[in-house]
Amino acid sequence: MTIDSLAWVFRMDTPVTNMDKKVAAKSGPASDARPPRAPRPPRPNFRQIHQFPLPVNVHHVPPVIPHNPLSLISVVLSYLTFLISPPRQEVYSAYFDKATSSIHVTDERSINALWQMGFFGKGSLSRSEPSWLAREKKRRGLHDGKTSEEITRLRRTERRELKLERARMEKLAIEETLKAEAAARQSGASEPLDQVAQSIPRDDTTNVTAAATEKFSLKKAKEARALEARQARELAAQNAALAGQNQIESSSNGKSVRFSPVVRKKEFLPTSPSSLQLPDSVVDSFDSDDFPNEEHLQLSNEEAFFLVYSLGALQIYDAPLKSGEIQSTSPTTASALLQQFCHHSFQPARDASASIQPDDPFMISYTVYHHFRSLGWVIRSGVKFGTDYLLYNRGPVFSHAEFAVIVIPSYSHPYWSETEERKNYTAEKQARSWWWLHCVNRVQAQVLKSLVVCYVEVPPPAASVDDIGAVFGQYKVREFLVKRWTPNRTRD
Amino acid sequence: MADADEDVIQTPSNAAAQPEVDLSDETQDFRFLNHLNFFADASPSIPRRGEKDFEPNPTELQADVLSASRGAMHNALSYPRLHGAKTRVVAFYSPDGYIPPVQPDRVTPKASEEDGKSSESAPKPPRPLPNSARISPDACVCVPSPKGQFFKTMGQADSSSRVWLLPEEALYLIERGSLDIRWPSPSGFAAGPGEEDLSIPMSLQAAYACFMGRGDLTLERYSVYTGLKRLGYALIRAPGWCDDIEQQDVEASNASEITPPKLHGPGLAGMLGSLFNWIHDPRSTASTASGPIIGTGIHRHYMDVYRKLAIIPWYDPATAPERHPSDTTPPFRVVFHVYKPSTPFKKSAPPTPDFRVSVVSTRDQTTMPTMTQLGALLESTPLDPPRGEKMDRMMYMRLRHGYRNVVLAVVDQGVVSYLRVADSAFGKEKLYENKGGPQGPKRNRANYKPRKR
Numbered sequence: 015m016t017i018d019s020l021a022w023v024f025r026m027d028t029p030v031t032n033m034d035k036k037v038a039a040k041s042g043p044a045s046d047a048r049p050p051r052a053p054r055p056p057r058p059n060f061r062q063i064h065q066f067p068l069p070v071n072v073h074h075v076p077p078v079i080p081h082n083p084l085s086l087i088s089v090v091l092s093y094l095t096f097l098i099s100p101p102r103q104e105v106y107s108a109y110f111d112k113a114t115s116s117i118h119v120t121d122e123r124s125i126n127a128l129w130q131m132g133f134f135g136k137g138s139l140s141r142s143e144p145s146w147l148a149r150e151k152k153r154r155g156l157h158d159g160k161t162s163e164e165i166t167r168l169r170r171t172e173r174r175e176l177k178l179e180r181a182r183m184e185k186l187a188i189e190e191t192l193k194a195e196a197a198a199r200q201s202g203a204s205e206p207l208d209q210v211a212q213s214i215p216r217d218d219t220t221n222v223t224a225a226a227t228e229k230f231s232l233k234k235a236k237e238a239r240a241l242e243a244r245q246a247r248e249l250a251a252q253n254a255a256l257a258g259q260n261q262i263e264s265s266s267n268g269k270s271v272r273f274s275p276v277v278r279k280k281e282f283l284p285t286s287p288s289s290l291q292l293p294d295s296v297v298d299s300f301d302s303d304d305f306p307n308e309e310h311l312q313l314s315n316e317e318a319f320f321l322v323y324s325l326g327a328l329q330i331y332d333a334p335l336k337s338g339e340i341q342s343t344s345p346t347t348a349s350a351l352l353q354q355f356c357h358h359s360f361q362p363a364r365d366a367s368a369s370i371q372p373d374d375p376f377m378i379s380y381t382v383y384h385h386f387r388s389l390g391w392v393i394r395s396g397v398k399f400g401t402d403y404l405l406y407n408r409g410p411v412f413s414h415a416e417f418a419v420i421v422i423p424s425y426s427h428p429y430w431s432e433t434e435e436r437k438n439y440t441a442e443k444q445a446r447s448w449w450w451l452h453c454v455n456r457v458q459a460q461v462l463k464s465l466v467v468c469y470v471e472v473p474p475p476a477a478s479v480d481d482i483g484a485v486f487g488q489y490k491v492r493e494f495l496v497k498r499w500t501p502n503r504t505r506d
Numbered sequence: 507m508a509d510a511d512e513d514v515i516q517t518p519s520n521a522a523a524q525p526e527v528d529l530s531d532e533t534q535d536f537r538f539l540n541h542l543n544f545f546a547d548a549s550p551s552i553p554r555r556g557e558k559d560f561e562p563n564p565t566e567l568q569a570d571v572l573s574a575s576r577g578a579m580h581n582a583l584s585y586p587r588l589h590g591a592k593t594r595v596v597a598f599y600s601p602d603g604y605i606p607p608v609q610p611d612r613v614t615p616k617a618s619e620e621d622g623k624s625s626e627s628a629p630k631p632p633r634p635l636p637n638s639a640r641i642s643p644d645a646c647v648c649v650p651s652p653k654g655q656f657f658k659t660m661g662q663a664d665s666s667s668r669v670w671l672l673p674e675e676a677l678y679l680i681e682r683g684s685l686d687i688r689w690p691s692p693s694g695f696a697a698g699p700g701e702e703d704l705s706i707p708m709s710l711q712a713a714y715a716c717f718m719g720r721g722d723l724t725l726e727r728y729s730v731y732t733g734l735k736r737l738g739y740a741l742i743r744a745p746g747w748c749d750d751i752e753q754q755d756v757e758a759s760n761a762s763e764i765t766p767p768k769l770h771g772p773g774l775a776g777m778l779g780s781l782f783n784w785i786h787d788p789r790s791t792a793s794t795a796s797g798p799i800i801g802t803g804i805h806r807h808y809m810d811v812y813r814k815l816a817i818i819p820w821y822d823p824a825t826a827p828e829r830h831p832s833d834t835t836p837p838f839r840v841v842f843h844v845y846k847p848s849t850p851f852k853k854s855a856p857p858t859p860d861f862r863v864s865v866v867s868t869r870d871q872t873t874m875p876t877m878t879q880l881g882a883l884l885e886s887t888p889l890d891p892p893r894g895e896k897m898d899r900m901m902y903m904r905l906r907h908g909y910r911n912v913v914l915a916v917v918d919q920g921v922v923s924y925l926r927v928a929d930s931a932f933g934k935e936k937l938y939e940n941k942g943g944p945q946g947p948k949r950n951r952a953n954y955k956p957r958k959r
Binding site: 066067068070071072073074075096103188191192195322323324325326327347348349381384385386387388389390391407416417422424425426444445446447448450451452455464466469471480481482483484486487489490491492493494495496497498499500501502504505506 | 933
């Protein structure tokens, strides 16, 4: 690692540590109130791993300190080294897969580089970061540590169990009430029935029922679980002291709680989150140390075009690369790639002879992609929340996406309203129903994202698309932030 | 099932932290109504809502709770609604709109020719009020002797201190039971106690028939008006109320000149850096025609890389000229100025509105606005840039606030959804220049895990 990059790391470090401290201070009192959670395994040093925002090498000039003439020498030296042996910009290679209309990166080093510097692409067998190999190794017992998928699954299992516990406790409470009511009915058989009903005073219903129908929160369920676990442990200790025969009897006595079949089933789930255990024989048959990585990195067309055209950090070939073999064909040029992506932005793909229209879906989506990338956002597909894009600050491992973007074309140029036919065409292209907007908006509110409606002004068809920069310079982006307004809450 | 319930964000326990949950969406437990004392003057404590059961169960307890709740609701509904003798306000319907007060027998020479004074009815010393011009031509209900809190924010007083109500105001008051509208109106609104008896009270049905559609009042607009009014907001009609507003100043709506984003040169590079830049200037190999935009040479800083990447023009709301409301397309036009209950409101000189509301009926306008329509709507509102101590610190907050904003009330067959639309300029917030300080309130820091990435 060069001095320059170290300096960059250092610069990145300072504010982030401050932030981390704040988080720690904030979560301090909150964690007191909650029952202690099992210590989380330490997270990898994401700041170190993802220190570069783009897969582009940056060489900082060493700082010049006026009263230290030696610093000048280091500057001159750094320039001289660049002059003598210019550092090469790393160029990664990938190929276009027509069947899935996406870009595949199969080279291990390229995959890591593209993910770590700018969070490009997703693993074909993973949620986002290509982690299939790590998961597979773990499954075979070669490797420990948790991937993000496993953490999520664990969390879901835990919450599901807590919910089942809550349901069980509610059921118990209902049974208790029923029993009490039956007893009351039996004892008061002589008195009329409606008097039993009136035993609950009318005016105080709220207070009485508030106490009686008290809900069981997740917290309570947790506490109950902890209590039960302790009881079970005590019981186990007791059992150990007793002879083996008594054990069965005492345990059946100790548990008066009846489990619903669902809960019972839950109890016997394996503790490991990956319940899909292969039989041992199958595992043994593998050479456990070395097996190929079946996963590749999948780049969306926008990401690939950005890497090729804007950064020059990627080369795209038509066919998969063989390792070690020197590619016979030359990589696709940016303009040919643009053609290809535009044709593939339709389903089924358009004929290769078709010319690029200014409102091809790829042109519009790339305009938005480039716009947000050039502002420093990490922009990734928003398909999981029903939007076109999600905007991350620095990257998905650092913070949650704050904004979700939907893209709508706009045809405000006079060209598009010249003829009746064009008017109808553009009206259809721009139309989005209110229901659709409300649906998208409510989903974003639920996942705590702010909805950005991003309109892209489409220029009239250009004479030529030779100058890609000039073509995209004719589009224009305008963002509107849409949020549900609740008059109840803005009254002050 | 696992995805259905578990992917929902775990909501924190306090309601203040989850602004999206609207209590009015829930079915209410009406038993709390029993605790409201309708007759007592002493302010009652705010009743607590009961707990909610999600499923029926065979316990009698639940059945009792349910019937008690139902009984409480019926009890509350059966409360007799009367016009109290003390608070009774009588108004007269004037189908022909505003009628100037009758000229009394003697006119003081000081009074202007048109604004007469009615010395009989007005207890105050006669004073000509030059505000009859302010009475809207749509006003059609006259309140000869206004009293009560409602007239602080509603109606327009004429020279003889009669208050003229707009159709929506009259409808709101009659629906609320706060106004007794009489028709036919006695000639000249002399409002003598004897004449009142000759007229008959207007029913609610008649009020709807008379006022709906009058002066561009639609059912959608009225739903928004009455909904916000009941929540305590003060509403007045905005200049864009009428669909055919005359264009007043054409020069304001001249072609919007929008400045392209400024493509800064690398101004931050040090003196020596610029001196040595010729050695490996990435610009020399940079080409926006066929890429790569950033060139293939040595890059000194990521900021320079990002600056070179900025080739997509974006709209800058701060420099866009303000438009006249007449430039907007009719459904997307500000029709109400809304004031919070806490805002000091003066009828004669309304302050800057807290919210500007545009009412859209989903049955007439089935699609979302296009950029032109929405842009024109926002440009007809004044610039409201994100300023302030908090905004300066938090970028997310600035982006959420935007440079202009408007509230769209989307009415779908009587169901009103409000959407706040803001013109946020992402292009003005260069994220790459940010040094990683706090971006905005992290809404879910405490329970870090459950939120979705």
